[in-house]
Amino acid sequence: MKTNHPGPLVGILSARKADGSIAGNGPLFIALQKKLISLDGKSFVFIPEDAGIDHIMGYTFLPEQNHWKKEKFRYPDIVYNRVPFRKSEQSEQCQQFFTILNEKNIPYFNPCFIDKFELYELFKRHSFLKTFLPETILIEGKKDLFLFQKEHKSIYLKPTQSSKGKGILRLRLTDAAELQLDGIHQHELFKSFDHFWEKYGVELLTKNYLAQVEIKSAKYKGNRFDFRILAHGEDKGYTVTGVGIRQSQTQDITTHIPSGGRLLPYEILQTNEHDNFIEAIVPEIGMALSDRYGYFGEFSIDAGVSMTGHHYIYEVNSKPMRFDEEEIEEKKMEQLCRIFLQLSDYEN
Template identity: 25%
Template sequence: MLKSKVAVQVISPGILPDDAIMLGDAYVRQWKIPQGQPILLKFGAFRHYVKVVPVERFDGMRIGQSLARAMGLLTTTTLRLRYRQDNATLALGPLIGVLISRDNPEQQDRPFGNITLFCKELVDACAAQGAHVYFFTPDHIKGNYNSLEGWVYADGWRKIIVPVPDVVNNRLTSRKLENRPNVQLFVKETMLRHNSIIFNEKFLDKAEVFEALSKDPSLGRYLPESHVLRSSQVLKSMCQKYHTVFLKPVRGSLGKGIIRISRMDANSYSAQYATTLGTRKQHFGGIDKLYASLAGKMKTVRYQIQQGLHLIDIMGRPVDFRALVQKNEKGIWALTSIVARTAGSHHFVSNLARGGTLSTVREAVSKSNLSHANGHDAPAKLQRAALEIAKGIDTHIPAHFGELGIDLAMDASGRVWLLEVNSKPSKNDNTPMPDQKIRPSVRNMIRYARHLAEF
C-alpha cells in the first residue's frame, strides 16, 4: 500500500522546470496519473498546472526551487498526498494557518512572545504527521485572498509569502482584533473562494453560553441559575433567593473582575472583589446601596449574576476543574485532559494567575471535604459533563469549534456544575511540557486539521 505521507524534496534550480514535478512511479501507476499532460497541483489556495515525471524505485516527490518558493516551502519537508482522478488534481497538505494576535520581528528567537514555544511545538507536530503550518496576524492580512505573509520555521523563524491555508486555527486573544473588518472579510472570502475551514472562529461570552445550553433539557442539571444583570430587581431577586451570588463580567477571563456577594443579614451585604493581590471586601447596608456601587462599573462592563455554589474545598480553599476537550481525527469531541485547580490563599478564584495550584482530579478530591461516597466517581462525572457540554455548544451555538476549555465545579453532594466555557484555551509557554515532547493537545489539533482538510 502506498504511503500518503511522503518527503517533498526541494532540488537545485535548473534541474526541473516550474511546470514539472518528479514523483515515485508507484504513485503514478496506482493513481493512474496521466503522463505527458498537465494535472493540477494544489497546496492550500495555491494552484499550478504541472506534468508528472515518474521516477523508478523512489517513493517521494521532487520539485524545483522556484516552484517550492511559490508554494511557501523553503526546504525539504514531509507532506501528505492525495490524487483525484475525476478532476486530475494532486493535492499536498494539509496546509494549516494559525491566526495569532501579534508578532515582534525584532525578537528573532521569540517573535510570538510567550506562545513561541507552543508555535514551535506545532511545527514539530506537523513534521511528524505530514502537515505544514505557518503563523500570521491580522496585520499580515492585506486584502489578497490567495496568499499572505506568514511566519514559517526553517532553521529559525522567518517571514515569507505563503498560500492561504486549507485550515485556519483562530488563536486571537482579543475580541477587538477578531472583529477587525480585514479579519472578518478574510474569513468570509477564504471560505467562499478556497473552501478554507476556520475553527474556534469566535469568542464565547458567558451569557451566550448559558442561554444556549439552557435550551437543552439534558444539560440543565449542570447550569447554576444565571441572568444578565440589567436592573436592581434582578440583583434583589437573586440575593433573596441565594445566600451567595457571583457577578462575572460577561466577557471576562482569568478570574478578572469577579465579585462575590454574600447576604450577611436581612438588609446587609458583603461584596468581595477579586484582585491580583487578593480579595478586597466592602459592606453595604441594603440592596440599593450595593446596586448603586455597581452602577458605575455596569456602564462599561456587562455582568452575569450567577447562583453561588457550595463548592468542595481543601482547607477552605475552593476547588474547581479545567477540562480541555478537542475534536479528534474523526471530528468527534474527546477529553484531552482535566486538572483540578485550588484557589490560592486569600483568593476565591482558582486561576493560576491568582496564585491557584494544579493537581490531578483524584488528588484534589481525596484532600477535599467531599465524602468518599460522593467523590469516588468524580473523574468519570466530570469527563461526562465536559463532553456533553461541548456537544451542546456545537448544537446550540452557530459557530465552528475544535477545542474548548470547560471550567467545572463540584458541590458537597458530588453534583457537577458548569462555571464557564473558553473558546481560546491558553497556550502560554508556562504550560508544563514533559521533556520537550509534543503534548497530546498539540498532536490532536493537527489530527483534527487533517480531518477537516481530508488528509
C-alpha cells in the first residue's frame, strides 16, 4: 500500500500534434481528473519526450481555476495509454518509455493499437471467437483478391491500421458483370477486375489492406445497424460497460457517426440472443488480447448480426472513441478509476 499521498497518481500518456500542442481527448482527461480528485487521487497528461530518469513534466487540470497547469511529477503509480496516433506509439521514444515502465514495475494498460488482420488471425485460432468472424484475407497480390472477390461477389476492403471507418471500400459484382466500388464519398464502375486493379492495386498493397466478405446485415426500418460495445477489465475477467446501436443513413458502407451514421438506444433492438452474444464474447476477447499484447483495461467492439440471425465480430478498438451515450461515458469514468485504484494497489 502506498502511503505518500491519499490516492493514486495516474499518468495519461498522449502525443504531440504537428502544431506542438498535446493531442488527445481533452474532455475525457478533464472528467477523469475530476473523478480522481473525488477519490483522493490525481492525474496528469504527458508525452514520452517529457519523461526524465526520475521525473516527468506534465499537465494537470485544476477544476477550481478551470485551466491546465504544467508541473514536474514523480513517476505515476499507473499509466493509461491514450496515445492517439499509431506512428507516435511506434516511435523509438514511446517504446523506450514502455521499457522504462517495465523496469520500474509501473503498470500500464492498453499497450498498443491493434492491426486488423493480426486480430483476425488471433481470433481465428480461438475455438469460440472464430465462429463469429467474417471470412477475411490479407491482400498480398492481384490473384488472391481476384479469387476472393470472384467467390464472394461482394466484399469490403479495409486498411489494417485505421479506425473510424477511414479508407473503407466495398467492391461488388453487378448484374451487368461490372465491378462497382463504393466508398463514403465515391462511386466508380469498372468493366473488369483488371481495370479495378490497375487503378487501386498499388494503394491496396502499400497501405496493407485486407478483404472481408460482406455480411448481409439485419436492418431496422430499412437501414443496417451495428453494435458498439464498450468493455472494461474487472477483477480477473472482463465486463460489459455499455452497448449502443449505430445505424447507417445516407450511405450503407459504414455506420460510424462521423460518416453519417446515427445513434439508437440499444433497448430498441435488445433481445436475449443479442445479450447472450455480447456477454459471451467480451471476456473471451479481453483475455485473448491481454494474453497476446499485454493488459487491456478497456476496449470497444464493432459487431453485427446478419439477416439470418448470425452474430459477427467486425473490429476491436484498443483506444475507444467517446460514446455519445452519456450514461455509457459516465460508467466508463467509474470503470477506469476502479482500474486505476486496483492496479496501483489503492483499492480497499
